[in-house]
Amino acid sequence: MADIEDKLPENVRGRYYCDDQCIDCDVCRDTSPANFTRQDENGYSYVYKQPETPEEEALCEEALMACPVEAIGDDGAKKEEEEDVEELELITF
Numbered sequence: 001m002a003d004i005e006d007k008l009p010e011n012v013r014g015r016y017y018c019d020d021q022c023i024d025c026d027v028c029r030d031t032s033p034a035n036f037t038r039q040d041e042n043g044y045s046y047v048y049k050q051p052e053t054p055e056e057e058a059l060c061e062e063a064l065m066a067c068p069v070e071a072i073g074d075d076g077a078k079k080e081e082e083e084d085v086e087e088l089e090l091i092t093f
C-alpha cells in the first residue's frame with residue numbers, strides 16, 4: 001500500500017499520488033495517460049492531473065489496482081486537508 005509520507009514531490013495536490021516505491025514500470029501511464037506521467041530525469045511516475053471525469057476516475061482506480069508494487073495511493077486529499085487545517089490553526093494562533 002502506498003504511503004502518503006513517501007509521496008513523490010511532483011504529484012499535484014489531490015486524492016491520487018505515486019510514492020517512492022515506484023519502479024517505473026509504465027502500467028499507470030499506459031492505463032491512465034491523462035493523469036499519470038513520467039519524471040524522466042529520475043525514472044518514476046507521478047500524478048500530473050487529478051481525475052476530472054468518471055472515466056478518468058475509473059482509470060486511476062484501475063491503475064492503482066494494477067500497480068505491481070502498490071505505489072499508488074488514493075488518500076492524498078485527506079492528508080492535505082488535515083495539513084491545511086493545521087496550517088490555518090498556526091496562522092490563527
Ligand code: SF4
Pocket residue numbers: 018021022023024025026027028029044045063066067068069070071072
Ligand atoms: S504502475 Fe506503479 S510502479 Fe508502475 S510506473 Fe506506475 S506507480 Fe510506478
